[in-house]
Amino acid sequence: MLESKITHLTVCDVRFPTSLEQHGSDAMHTDPDYSVAYVVLETDSDAALKGYGLTFTVGRGTEIVVCAVKALSTLVVGKTLKEIIGDFRGFYRLLSSDGQMRWVGPEKGVIQLATAAILNAVWDLWARVEGKPLWKLLVDMDPAKLISCIDFRYITDALTEQEALGEEQMLKEGYPAYTTSCAWLGYTDQQLTQLCSEALAQGWTKFKVKVGADLQDDIRRCSLIRKLIGPNNTLMIDANQRWDVNEAITWVTKLAEFHPLWIEEPTCPDDVLGHASISKALAPLGIGVATGEQCHNRVMFKQFLQASALQFVQIDSCRVGSVNENLAIILMAAKFNVPVCPHAGGVGLCELVQHLILFDYVSVSASLNNRMCEYVDHLHEHFKSPTIIRNAHYIPPKDPGYSCEMLEESVQKHQYPQGEVWRAIEMQGNA
Numbered sequence: 558m559l560e561s562k563i564t565h566l567t568v569c570d571v572r573f574p575t576s577l578e579q580h581g582s583d584a585m586h587t588d589p590d591y592s593v594a595y596v597v598l599e600t601d602s603d604a605a606l607k608g609y610g611l612t613f614t615v616g617r618g619t620e621i622v623v624c625a626v627k628a629l630s631t632l633v634v635g636k637t638l639k640e641i642i643g644d645f646r647g648f649y650r651l652l653s654s655d656g657q658m659r660w661v662g663p664e665k666g667v668i669q670l671a672t673a674a675i676l677n678a679v680w681d682l683w684a685r686v687e688g689k690p691l692w693k694l695l696v697d698m699d700p701a702k703l704i705s706c707i708d709f710r711y712i713t714d715a716l717t718e719q720e721a722l723g724e725e726q727m728l729k730e731g732y733p734a735y736t737t738s739c740a741w742l743g744y745t746d747q748q749l750t751q752l753c754s755e756a757l758a759q760g761w762t763k764f765k766v767k768v769g770a771d772l773q774d775d776i777r778r779c780s781l782i783r784k785l786i787g788p789n790n791t792l793m794i795d796a797n798q799r800w801d802v803n804e805a806i807t808w809v810t811k812l813a814e815f816h817p818l819w820i821e822e823p824t825c826p827d828d829v830l831g832h833a834s835i836s837k838a839l840a841p842l843g844i845g846v847a848t849g850e851q852c853h854n855r856v857m858f859k860q861f862l863q864a865s866a867l868q869f870v871q872i873d874s875c876r877v878g879s880v881n882e883n884l885a886i887i888l889m890a891a892k893f894n895v896p897v898c899p900h901a902g903g904v905g906l907c908e909l910v911q912h913l914i915l916f917d918y919v920s921v922s923a924s925l926n927n928r929m930c931e932y933v934d935h936l937h938e939h940f941k942s943p944t945i946i947r948n949a950h951y952i953p954p955k956d957p958g959y960s961c962e963m964l965e966e967s968v969q970k971h972q973y974p975q976g977e978v979w980r981a982i983e984m985q986g987n988a
């Protein structure tokens with residue numbers, strides 16, 4: 558089936574009206590409608606083999622990502638899977654460095670999100686052909702083959718191909734998770750209390766709270782949640798880029814009494830040296846800096862690591878160039894001895910990133926020290942193989958592929974603007 562040729566690429570604009578109930582709200586994204594650009598690769602295989610991929614976006618931005626996927630599709634259609642994986646690094650470069658398309662990146666923003674959606678579908682297709690879940694495909698892969706998927710351009714001063722090969726290791730199961738679903742910024746104290754109590758009863762021990770809009774609110778919310786979870790459970794805070802550098806230091810210092818493990822995205826995600834200053838100032842308080850959900854590419858991660866600007870690497874399955882680029886980031890994090898704690902949630906991000914974090918544990922870090930993967934309990938019901946969480950742990954997926962496939966009915970209903978969910982919302986608006 559490796560000979561199968563990719564005959565069509567379709568991409569849909571799929572949106573969920575999550576902003577109606579403030580799910581996903583934070584200090585900068587006050588009305589997020591969780592959305593995906595959803596890619597399906599069709600092949601000429603007898604078995605009607607397809608690859609499914611996506612990238613996470615928020616509402617109106619999806620339209621632009623869909624256009625970018627269409628613009629890149631000519632580079633994919635007509636290729637066989639064998640050709641692609643025979644030189645995956647070359648194929649990655651073809652997409653990320655196309656002479657005309659790279660101008661609107663390069664390797665960042667909308668074009669990188671589109672690249673991620675397409676490559677996620679290719680990885681899904683490959684894993685399905687092998688009859689394995691993606692994480693298993695990765696951990697079983699010959700290290701040399703794995704390394705041949707990574708584009709080392711711009712990062713050889715931090716990690717070379719030779720070093721990467723030496724960092725392969727071994728196996729385990731059930732990956733610790735933390736929850737963000739209890740404390741979105743737009744939730745009331747009552748909601749927060751109820752959700753947090755329910756989560757504790759389900760066995761959750763690590764909780765993330767949105768902060769950054771109003772200091773008094775943050776103090777009240779953090780104090781409330783710390784009281785609910787007690788002194789021994791873990792608390793993280795997330796400001797979604799709200800502050801300037803000095804403001805971040807002052808603000809977080811005022812929240813230090815609640816003992817957060819990390820402050821996430823304290824300032825502009827591009828400001829490497831700013832994050833380094835924040836890291837330095839907060840280290841004596843025992844608070845680390847976490848970032849990555851809006852980090853453009855491996856080069857940015859390299860600089861964050863080189864500058865000791867983060868203490869937790871938050872890879873994202875849909876922001877950078879898919880598995881290929883995330884392999885580079887995971888290996889660099891290992892070299893710099895910084896734990897990877899992925900960003901997830903959104904639409905499908907938990908489904909996808911669980912494969913990468915299992916790979917990190919089995920084959921790279923072999924450690925759970927200060928390591929955990931985000932879990933957000935929204936929208937899993939739209940996936941064919943949703944994540945399985947047991948006692949606050951991700952249970953390794955078994956179905957072949959990259960867990961990207963959505964239910965056809967969900968895609969139909971939520972297509973924007975013609976799906977029935979959006980037509981109903983429009984009618985209510987007009988009434």
Ligand SMILES: C[C@H](O)[C@@H](O)[C@@H](O)[C@H](O)C(=O)O
Nearest residue numbers: 581582583586589737795902
């Ligand atoms: C708009 C989104 O919900 C973000 O707030 C979310 O990705 C968040 O930063 C997170 O860490 O989960």
Ligand SMILES: [Mg+2]
Nearest residue numbers: 795821822850
């Ligand atoms: Mg975040």
